[in-house]
Each structure stands twice: as structure tokens, then as C-alpha cells.
Amino acid sequence: MENKMKRTLIICCLLTVSFIHNINCQTLGNLYTESNADFTMSMPAGWQTMDINQKYSVIMGQTENGFTPNITFADDVFLGSYSEYIDAVLLVLEQIYSDLIIINRGNFSTSSGLYGEYVTLSGRMNEIRVRQKLFVFPGTRANRIILITGSAPLNGERFDAIFDECVKTFRWTR
Numbered sequence: 001m002e003n004k005m006k007r008t009l010i011i012c013c014l015l016t017v018s019f020i021h022n023i024n025c026q027t028l029g030n031l032y033t034e035s036n037a038d039f040t041m042s043m044p045a046g047w048q049t050m051d052i053n054q055k056y057s058v059i060m061g062q063t064e065n066g067f068t069p070n071i072t073f074a075d076d077v078f079l080g081s082y083s084e085y086i087d088a089v090l091l092v093l094e095q096i097y098s099d100l101i102i103i104n105r106g107n108f109s110t111s112s113g114l115y116g117e118y119v120t121l122s123g124r125m126n127e128i129r130v131r132q133k134l135f136v137f138p139g140t141r142a143n144r145i146i147l148i149t150g151s152a153p154l155n156g157e158r159f160d161a162i163f164d165e166c167v168k169t170f171r172w173t174r
Contacts, residue, residue, distance in 0.1 A: 032059060033173075034073065038140065041148075042169040043071075044162050067128065067153040071166065074147045075139055082117040082136045085145060089134065090119070097123025097130075108135055108164075112171035122154055129154035133163045140172050 032043045034056055043049070049057040061069040078085045086105070094100050103120040116137035123130060135148040148170065150163030 031169075032057075038174040039073075039146070039170060039172050041171070042166050044166055047071075065153055067130070069150070069152040069156060069159055071163065072149045072151070074149075076145050076147065077143050078145050079143055082145070085136055085147075086117060086119050086134065089147070090121070093121070093123065097125055099124045103131075108167070110137070110170050111168050114138065114170065114172075120160060124154075131156045131159070133160055135163075135167050135170075137170070140174060 030043050031040055032049060033040045036055060043059050044061060047059050047061045050060050051057050055075075056073040059071040076085075078088075080088075090100070090102070100121060100123040103122060105119040106117065107115065108118045109115045114137045116135060118133060118135045120131070120133045122132070131152050131154050133150045135150075137146050137148070139145050148167055150159060150167075152159035
């Protein structure tokens, strides 16, 4: 009986690893390299970068129902904790979004060993309803942070897993 249980457990583990690998192969696409900030991150499959005359390019998906899902990057100087930074960002977003709802919040780590925090939220700006996932990680210098924001249409819960998989691959190159 014990051998049968071990064999079943091994088969389940192999199927799980195969399933996760297939999800990653479908989710992740090209590697985005940001030379202005010395970082890389895998983009979602089929998404493209767009230069919008900001410090960093934007990673953009396919437009759905009038909204283009995207991933943006911003760096900042902040002397507090990641939680305090997220709290400060939420205070700003409360001024921009009506109906701001915090969906969840927690810790997040990348495959390269960066530890930070995230918050998932939804809100409305005029007639545009949006769901966002914000990730905060340490920068390459003291008191510096990087904020990665994934934005999707309000009913875009499926993008949460895509944003997680991509941000997991984020790493500093210097």
C-alpha cells in the first residue's frame, strides 16, 4: 500500500510540475530589458513594449472592451517600509479613483530573491473601471524602491496570475 501511495504522489507531483510549466510557457513571452534602470523581466506572451516618452517603456497587451492591459515601472526615494510606501500610494489613489477597494495585500518575492510587498485594488476614474496590482521592491541604492504596476479591466482577475508570473522574473542586472 505504501509503494502505491508513493507512486501516486510522484505521478501527482510530475503532473503538477508539467501543468505549471505549461502555464508558464503560455504566460511568459519575451524578456524585457530596461537599460535605463538595469533590470529585466519577462513580458506576458504576445505583449509589446511602447515608448511613451517617460523614463521607462510600458508593456502593453491587447485591447479588450476599450481597455489595454499594461505593466508600468516607476522608481522613487522613500525612507519608510514597503507597507508605508503602499499606504502613501493608496492615499494618492484615493484622490484619483472613486470606489477604491483594496482586494488583497501581502508579501511577494521574485525568483532572484528580491522581497517586497504587493496590493491588489480596483477603482473607477470617470467611466473607466480598473483593477491593478502594485508591487514594491528595493532599488539598487539605499532608500530607493521600484514600483511595478499591472493594470487590467475591472473584471480582469485572470491578469493577476499573469502579473505575478512576470514580476516573479524581475531582477536587477547590476
